[in-house]
Amino acid sequence: MKKPLSFRRKAINAIMFSATGVCTVLSIGVLFFILGFLLIQGGKFLSWNFFTKLPAPVGEAGGGMANAIVGSGKILLLATLVGVPIGFLAGVFLAEYGHAAFSSVVRFVTDLLNGVPSIVMGIFAYTLIVLRMKHFSAFAGGVALGIMMIPIALRSTDEFLRAVPASLREGAMALGAAKWKSIVTVIIPAAINGIMSGMMLNLARVAGETAPLLFTALSNQFWSPGWNQPTASLPVMIYTYAIAPYPDWHRQAWAAGFILLAMVFIVNITARTIVASGMSNKSRL
Amino acid sequence: MNPNIKNQASVKSEAPWLAQKAIVESDKATAAEINGSPKLQASGLDFFYGNNQALHGISLRIPALKTTAFIGPSGCGKSTFLRTFNRMNETLRHARMQGEVLLDGENILEMEVSQLRLRVGMVFQRSNPFPKSVFDNVAYGPRVNGTRRKSDLEEVVETSLQRAALWDEVKDHLHKSALELSGGQQQRLCIARAMAVDPEVLLLDEPCSALDPIATAKIEELLFQIRNSCTLVIVTHNMQQAARVADFTGFFLLGKLIEYDTTKTIFERPKIQATEDYITGRFG
Amino acid sequence: MKAAIVIGPDARPSRRASGIIGLLRRTLNMDRFAYGLVSGCAACIILLTVLLAYELWANSALSRMKFGWHFFFTNTWDPIAGQFGALPFIYGTVTTTVLALLLAIPLGVGAAIFLAELAPPRISDAMTFLIELLAAVPSVIIGLIGIFVLIPILQRIVPVLKSVIGFLPIFSGPFYGVSIFSAGVVLAFMILPFIISISREVLLSAPRDLREAALALGATKWESTWQVVIPFARTGIIGSIFLAMARALGETMAVTMVIGNSPKIMASLLAPGYSIASVIANEFTEATGDLYLSALVELALVLFCLTIVINGAARLLILMTEKKGGR
Numbered sequence: 001m002k003k004p005l006s007f008r009r010k011a012i013n014a015i016m017f018s019a020t021g022v023c024t025v026l027s028i029g030v031l032f033f034i035l036g037f038l039l040i041q042g043g044k045f046l047s048w049n050f051f052t053k054l055p056a057p058v059g060e061a062g063g064g065m066a067n068a069i070v071g072s073g074k075i076l077l078l079a080t081l082v083g084v085p086i087g088f089l090a091g092v093f094l095a096e097y098g099h100a101a102f103s104s105v106v107r108f109v110t111d112l113l114n115g116v117p118s119i120v121m122g123i124f125a126y127t128l129i130v131l132r133m134k135h136f137s138a139f140a141g142g143v144a145l146g147i148m149m150i151p152i153a154l155r156s157t158d159e160f161l162r163a164v165p166a167s168l169r170e171g172a173m174a175l176g177a178a179k180w181k182s183i184v185t186v187i188i189p190a191a192i193n194g195i196m197s198g199m200m201l202n203l204a205r206v207a208g209e210t211a212p213l214l215f216t217a218l219s220n221q222f223w224s225p226g227w228n229q230p231t232a233s234l235p236v237m238i239y240t241y242a243i244a245p246y247p248d249w250h251r252q253a254w255a256a257g258f259i260l261l262a263m264v265f266i267v268n269i270t271a272r273t274i275v276a277s278g279m280s281n282k283s284r285l
Numbered sequence: 286m287n288p289n290i291k292n293q294a295s296v297k298s299e300a301p302w303l304a305q306k307a308i309v310e311s312d313k314a315t316a317a318e319i320n321g322s323p324k325l326q327a328s329g330l331d332f333f334y335g336n337n338q339a340l341h342g343i344s345l346r347i348p349a350l351k352t353t354a355f356i357g358p359s360g361c362g363k364s365t366f367l368r369t370f371n372r373m374n375e376t377l378r379h380a381r382m383q384g385e386v387l388l389d390g391e392n393i394l395e396m397e398v399s400q401l402r403l404r405v406g407m408v409f410q411r412s413n414p415f416p417k418s419v420f421d422n423v424a425y426g427p428r429v430n431g432t433r434r435k436s437d438l439e440e441v442v443e444t445s446l447q448r449a450a451l452w453d454e455v456k457d458h459l460h461k462s463a464l465e466l467s468g469g470q471q472q473r474l475c476i477a478r479a480m481a482v483d484p485e486v487l488l489l490d491e492p493c494s495a496l497d498p499i500a501t502a503k504i505e506e507l508l509f510q511i512r513n514s515c516t517l518v519i520v521t522h523n524m525q526q527a528a529r530v531a532d533f534t535g536f537f538l539l540g541k542l543i544e545y546d547t548t549k550t551i552f553e554r555p556k557i558q559a560t561e562d563y564i565t566g567r568f569g
Numbered sequence: 570m571k572a573a574i575v576i577g578p579d580a581r582p583s584r585r586a587s588g589i590i591g592l593l594r595r596t597l598n599m600d601r602f603a604y605g606l607v608s609g610c611a612a613c614i615i616l617l618t619v620l621l622a623y624e625l626w627a628n629s630a631l632s633r634m635k636f637g638w639h640f641f642f643t644n645t646w647d648p649i650a651g652q653f654g655a656l657p658f659i660y661g662t663v664t665t666t667v668l669a670l671l672l673a674i675p676l677g678v679g680a681a682i683f684l685a686e687l688a689p690p691r692i693s694d695a696m697t698f699l700i701e702l703l704a705a706v707p708s709v710i711i712g713l714i715g716i717f718v719l720i721p722i723l724q725r726i727v728p729v730l731k732s733v734i735g736f737l738p739i740f741s742g743p744f745y746g747v748s749i750f751s752a753g754v755v756l757a758f759m760i761l762p763f764i765i766s767i768s769r770e771v772l773l774s775a776p777r778d779l780r781e782a783a784l785a786l787g788a789t790k791w792e793s794t795w796q797v798v799i800p801f802a803r804t805g806i807i808g809s810i811f812l813a814m815a816r817a818l819g820e821t822m823a824v825t826m827v828i829g830n831s832p833k834i835m836a837s838l839l840a841p842g843y844s845i846a847s848v849i850a851n852e853f854t855e856a857t858g859d860l861y862l863s864a865l866v867e868l869a870l871v872l873f874c875l876t877i878v879i880n881g882a883a884r885l886l887i888l889m890t891e892k893k894g895g896r
Binding site: 034085093 | 599604684708709710761818819846866869881
């Protein structure tokens with residue numbers, strides 16, 4: 001005769017369910033906590049000036065972050081041009097052409113590169129570019145962020161290409177397509193949803209990086225045409241303004257934080273929706 | 286019991302079929318067909334996966350514009366043999382081939398592989414349409430091989446879909462995704478796609494094994510329609526299918542070609558005991 | 570009208586014969602070019618990493634030559650006198666990391682268990698999505714919250730804490746807001762989502778039959794989790810903790826904004842401190858003289874080596890668990 005489940009065991013089950021549930025709720029609570037403050041404080045201080053004016057001298061009100069917004073755009077554009085092609089093509093290599101030994105080395109090294117703290121990347125770009133050119137520049141900042149984009153670009157390309165079934169490859173080759181053509185016309189299009197969303201997540205992550213820009217692009221009070229000047233960027237401005245003692249700057253830091261977070265979240269949510277609608281598999285972090 | 290086999294009775298007890306070479310046929314007319322200039326020919330073909338020998342000394346001739354079937358139990362090498370004709374085995378690592386395979390007298394290893402595959406097309410066991418539209422699937426072969434003009438592509442697509450008996454069902458939905466078609470339709474789409482480059486030979490690797498009987502019947506009917514314009518080579522698990530569809534049949538066992546003859550002979554008067562045992566269901 | 574390209578049986582041999590050589594040449598070149606391009610990019614990545622290590626090594630040479638191993642044990646950071654010792658920063662980095670781990674591990678592993686094992690699937694998916702959003706929050710924004718929201722909150726909580734455990738040396742002394750303690754809390758915010766998502770994946774990689782065997786024998790959901798799944802995934806969960814640790818070590822902005830930037834080792838957690846990443850961030854652009862710069866690069870080299878070792882160990886542990894699950 002089976003014993004009914006003892007009260008003690010049921011109680012423990014319920015308690016642990018609640019305890020771990022509380023952990024989860026608290027963790028998610030952190031997210032809403034952050035989101036909430038940024039929405040309220042940031043929203044409060046957003047203004048038309050923010051988007052159109054340059055930073056005002058200390059003490060004067062009415063300044064904005066127009067140059068930082070444009071600067072971030074420029075740096076991120078360069079980062080994408082540097083990081084995405086290299087990561088993407090290397091990912092194609094790993095998924096479609098690889099050799100056992102060389103491929104494992106590449107994957108391992110990519111993982112290492114991914115784990116390097118962003119500030120160390122900044123120093124790398126500094127020694128590589130800033131020291132040699134003898135000035136700070138948007139170019140150096142873009143390269144620093146671009147190198148940071150490579151590992152994730154590679155990993156998402158590799159994973160999504162490998163998920164394309166072998167039968168599609170065979171089908172293309174049986175129709176007389178050369179290997180490179182079958183990759184370009186069949187396999188990449190089949191994986192494009194996942195790859196695109198991976199690139200978007202990548203961009204969103206790099207858009208918020210501050211440390212690498214601190215000694216590559218530095219910052220700038222004014223517009224910085226071209227690629228060879230120190231350039232203002234949103235994250236660096238947020239940092240500079242937040243630690244400064246001027247309340248007006250604090251307000252602008254909140255507004256900038258709001259904009260930055262909003263952009264990061266929008267890109268994130270879009271990217272994850274693309275993958276969820278295109279595939280039945282879960283997307284990995 | 287087949288009288289021809291009696292004089293081989295002694296050999297039979299020591300697994301005779303493993304020692305014998307293929308016997309080529311009894312009819313003079315079909316002798317001419319098989320021995321005359323064949324479309325595809327294999328001579329002493331050995332095939333290895335790493336250290337495993339999958340095919341042992343296969344020699345046969347496949348006549349042009351006829352349908353040939355390969356039958357045999359699972360794992361006997363018939364699919365492997367089929368795939369040597371369009372060099373699809375080259376995609377596998379550690380695959381080695383010895384011996385000759387000729388297409389119209391030319392050694393296929395000396396041809397450019399893309400060119401070979403334009404002349405020898407393939408339809409796979411499970412339909413594998415690309416995640417593109419119906420139109421783009423059929424147009425893929427011609428496009429990738431140089432056809433650019435829209436009117437040419439449209440014409441090729443329509444012709445191929447008609448030959449595959451699919452045109453009426455999809456003509457108003459050419460730009461829908463191929464993945465929305467049913468299993469049987471997808472397989473006919475794959476046949477259309479293969480036909481779009483106008484191959485001389487079409488290899489079909491168990492094309493109906495994943496389909497229901499109605500879809501299978503449709504495909505067999507379509508094979509019947511195209512048999513006159515194309516040499517067909519079919520691998521099938523289904524003996525009745527071979528009997529219905531093929532002019533010639535080869536029986537494979539453990540990587541060897543046991544018997545190769547007209548379908549009528551194989552099914553009614555097989556010369557080798559193993560063939561008869563397989564046909565009558567004693568094994569396999 | 571049939572286009573010239575569409576072939577009939579007669580036209581075939583001659584068209585192909587003449588086209589073959591051209592086609593051959595073109596295809597071979599494209600295939601080889603494609604291969605060269607993609608393998609070149611793959612090799613590029615290896616080269617970049619080697620170059621990174623080299624640059625760090627070369628540019629820290631001055632400092633390494635001058636201070637040798639004493640660099641790690643000297644408690645002075647005096648740019649004016651030209652004396653550079655890493656101990657205060659190592660202390661700061663280690664304490665903030667340990668504090669962050671102490672806060673984030675129970676919360677994170679608990680949440681991971683809930684999401685992987687106990688919660689109904691739709692709730693679990695929705696919450697996992699939110700956790701992944703939390704992981705996407707940039708460090709500088711967490712720092713922003715740290716300065717303007719967290720520190721004021723802590724300024725209210727800490728006196729209460731002090732009244733209870735203020736006798737402990739680690740909770741002694743005045744609290745000015747910026748401190749090792751604040752940095753630890755902020756760091757916990759940053760590593761929490763990583764612990765949760767990686768632990769969750771590790772738990773999910775346990776094969777279904779393991780759970781089902783326990784449940785079929787009458788175990789409650791918690792019992793099957795605690796007694797069967799967690800022991801299976803234990804190595805992987807430790808791996809996720811290592812990964813979080815590696816991340817915490819290199820975390821710069823949020824920490825820099827609340828740690829107080831004081832290169833002194835104090836007994837109390839409530840005192841300001843300095844981490845390796847923070848000192849680099851703050852002083853790099855102001856560094857005068859090659860020795861100063863080289864000392865900072867040496868600190869970066871330390872970070873680089875630490876994160877590589879810990880990340881490598883972490884990946885190994887996670888791989889071991891996933892292999893066990895036959896994934």
